[in-house]
Amino acid sequence: MGRYLIRRVLQFIPVFFGATFLLFALVFVMPGDPIRALSGDKPLEPAVIEALQERYNLDKPFYQQYAIYITNVMKGDFGTDFRGRPVSDIMKTSLPITVRLALLAFAFEVVIGLTAGVIAGVRKGKFFDSLVLISTLIVIAIPIFVLGFMAQIVFGLKLGWFPISGYRDGIYSLLLPAMVLASLSLAYIARLARTSLVENLRADYVRTAKAKGLSTKRVIGIHTLRNSLIPVATYLAVDLGALMGGAIITETIFNLPGLGRAVFDATRSQEGTVVIGIATFLVIVYMIANLLVDVLYGILDPRIRYE
Amino acid sequence: MSDIRDDRAGVADPPDDDPKLYADTVRERVGTDIVAQQAAREEDHEHEFRQTPGLTVGLGEVPRQASLWGDAWRQLRRRPVFIISASLIVILVIISLFPALFATHDPRECNLIDSLLRPSSEHWFGTDLQGCDYYSRTIYGTRVSISIGIIVVFFSTIIAMIGGSIAGYFGGMMDSIIGRITDIWFVIPTILGGIVILSLVRTRGIMNVSLVLIVLGWATMLRLVRSSVLAVKANDYVDAARAMGASNSRMIIRHILPNAMAPVIIVAAINIGVVIAAEAALSFLGVGLQLPAISWGLMISTAQQRIITAPYLLVFPGIFLSVTVFSFILMGDALRDALDPKLR
Numbered sequence: 107m108g109r110y111l112i113r114r115v116l117q118f119i120p121v122f123f124g125a126t127f128l129l130f131a132l133v134f135v136m137p138g139d140p141i142r143a144l145s146g147d148k149p150l151e152p153a154v155i156e157a158l159q160e161r162y163n164l165d166k167p168f169y170q171q172y173a174i175y176i177t178n179v180m181k182g183d184f185g186t187d188f189r190g191r192p193v194s195d196i197m198k199t200s201l202p203i204t205v206r207l208a209l210l211a212f213a214f215e216v217v218i219g220l221t222a223g224v225i226a227g228v229r230k231g232k233f234f235d236s237l238v239l240i241s242t243l244i245v246i247a248i249p250i251f252v253l254g255f256m257a258q259i260v261f262g263l264k265l266g267w268f269p270i271s272g273y274r275d276g277i278y279s280l281l282l283p284a285m286v287l288a289s290l291s292l293a294y295i296a297r298l299a300r301t302s303l304v305e306n307l308r309a310d311y312v313r314t315a316k317a318k319g320l321s322t323k324r325v326i327g328i329h330t331l332r333n334s335l336i337p338v339a340t341y342l343a344v345d346l347g348a349l350m351g352g353a354i355i356t357e358t359i360f361n362l363p364g365l366g367r368a369v370f371d372a373t374r375s376q377e378g379t380v381v382i383g384i385a386t387f388l389v390i391v392y393m394i395a396n397l398l399v400d401v402l403y404g405i406l407d408p409r410i411r412y413e
Numbered sequence: 414m415s416d417i418r419d420d421r422a423g424v425a426d427p428p429d430d431d432p433k434l435y436a437d438t439v440r441e442r443v444g445t446d447i448v449a450q451q452a453a454r455e456e457d458h459e460h461e462f463r464q465t466p467g468l469t470v471g472l473g474e475v476p477r478q479a480s481l482w483g484d485a486w487r488q489l490r491r492r493p494v495f496i497i498s499a500s501l502i503v504i505l506v507i508i509s510l511f512p513a514l515f516a517t518h519d520p521r522e523c524n525l526i527d528s529l530l531r532p533s534s535e536h537w538f539g540t541d542l543q544g545c546d547y548y549s550r551t552i553y554g555t556r557v558s559i560s561i562g563i564i565v566v567f568f569s570t571i572i573a574m575i576g577g578s579i580a581g582y583f584g585g586m587m588d589s590i591i592g593r594i595t596d597i598w599f600v601i602p603t604i605l606g607g608i609v610i611l612s613l614v615r616t617r618g619i620m621n622v623s624l625v626l627i628v629l630g631w632a633t634m635l636r637l638v639r640s641s642v643l644a645v646k647a648n649d650y651v652d653a654a655r656a657m658g659a660s661n662s663r664m665i666i667r668h669i670l671p672n673a674m675a676p677v678i679i680v681a682a683i684n685i686g687v688v689i690a691a692e693a694a695l696s697f698l699g700v701g702l703q704l705p706a707i708s709w710g711l712m713i714s715t716a717q718q719r720i721i722t723a724p725y726l727l728v729f730p731g732i733f734l735s736v737t738v739f740s741f742i743l744m745g746d747a748l749r750d751a752l753d754p755k756l757r
Contacts, residue, residue: 378613
């Protein structure tokens with residue numbers, strides 16, 4: 107396990123620098139002069155432009171700019187917005203909301219998705235199974251923002267069960283957005299758990315367990331479920347990173363002041379540094395989640411360790 | 414029989430070399446089971462023969478020469494899931510090619526006096542704020558979604574096929590280089606990367622948006638092609654071709670790629686739906702297409718402000734978008750059921 111872990115971490119390093127460099131380069135090759143964007147419509151004095159270029163290191167060659175940027179990022183400095191407010195400050199206020207939303211969505215996925223998937227798998231071919239299969243297919247097909255608005259109209263407006271938008275009621279106002287955010291992955295997890303369970307129920311070791319006279323509850327609960335949950339667990343871990351990104355749409359619809367909403371606002375007001383700062387942060391989170399999945403996968407499935 | 418059938422619905426074995434790809438393809442693969450479910454119900458005797466070729470011979474019938482594709486087609490055209498999704502896709506493509514045949518008004522001829530009319534016999538889906546006929550605009554919106562979906566999937570698949578077959582076939586150094594480049598692109602999520610890149614572009618048309626989605630989308634596909642090529646490469650007929658002195662390019666083009674295509678085509682079909690949803694999401698967030706383009710994502714984005722007074726402005730493009738995404742995902746499922754040799 108130790109060697110596997112070291113190899114995975116070593117592989118992570120080039121990906122980390124590669125991906126952050128890529129984001130940086132993509133922004134760099136885009137047309138447009140950041141100083142001009144900073145000044146707005148009024149043209150600036152050449153001396154001011156020069157001073158600003160020096161201040162933001164724009165006079166240095168490209169690779170040096172990246173080196174300065176990535177060193178700052180590793181120190182926790184993601185740049186500043188137009189008003190001089192550090193991007194890390196914006197993150198500090200908005201991150202807790204996004205984390206809460208993501209954790210809540212994650213809980214929905216695990217509890218509802220797994221339960222539905224396991225019950226459907228055990229009752230393969232019965233009514234509940236078909237219900238799960240059809241409803242999940244529909245959820246997968248409806249884009250998240252359409253689903254979000256539908257939930258807003260039905261549960262917020264018509265039924266009045268949940269707040270329509272905003273973050274005034276604390277956790278309570280996060281319930282509906284979390285459900286919307288979770289829906290897609292919830293559907294995938296239910297299907298994944300079902301197929302995985304159905305497949306494992308036909309395995310030889312299950313037949314052996316049954317032949318030994320074990321109760322159905324024990325055969326499913328102890329023997330089959332453990333093996334069936336390996337693909338689900340790895341999927342869930344990858345998903346945690348994806349949830350952070352998927353929050354952009356949900357937070358925009360439900361007007362929650364989280365990280366995703368901050369990204370969206372920054373694109374509207376053309377504040378490139380904020381967009382890139384938060385995006386870099388989210389990509390780093392996603393990369394770390396991916397690394398954790400690899401490690402988790404190695405723990406759950408020993409075969410993976412001996413490639 | 415339903416048991417045999419269900420095997421095909423199972424999640425494929427994890428490719429030994431890449432846990433991440435596995436977790437990733439799992440997301441793609443789980444869709445199959447509903448198809449298998451329905452198929453199990455309409456199972457008939459003849460079907461059983463086709464599933465188990467050995468049985469046909471054993472019963473003394475003449476073994477039929479059947480290619481993977483011929484077999485798949487014969488299976489597909491009897492499946493309700495395939496028929497439904499195929500007809501939906503055909504209708505959508507016809508709409509996007511000839512929107513004028515379906516529209517009742519000119520989508521750009523708007524009368525402010527008709528602003529925000531409710532759905533009626535004159536304006537089937539009502540009118541928007543500018544007084545444009547909403548039904549005609551929704552119809553014209555099909556073209557943008559379908560073209561972006563097809564353009565993006567076509568080009569990212571080509572990139573993936575070239576890169577993936579080189580990496581999988583030659584292995585070694587080539588594989589490592591391509592693999593590391595793919596790893597780097599792979600960790601940038603589509604929506605997030607799309608926001609970063611597109612927010613810096615002033616004018617965004619179909620070409621710009623497609624380009625960004627291609628750039629962000631090929632990595633997943635390349636991993637799939639590579640693992641598929643690796644699986645095919647291990648077959649005896651590949652060794653046979655090599656022994657007969659086939660050149661590398663001939664090996665790849667004639668022997669490996671045609672046999673490695675099945676999973677690629679399945680995921681490509683699903684990806685058209687995924688790309689269409691991504692374009693709509695980007696347009697909705699204000700970094701995709703811009704007015705005066707007619708796009709469902711844009712329409713939904715505008716409708717957002719009148720969600721209470723005029724919810725129909727949101728519902729109609731939402732339904733069109735969902736049905737389009739649905740039909741491509743369903744098509745992928747149907748194709749997987751008929752094509753995937755691993756599940757056969």
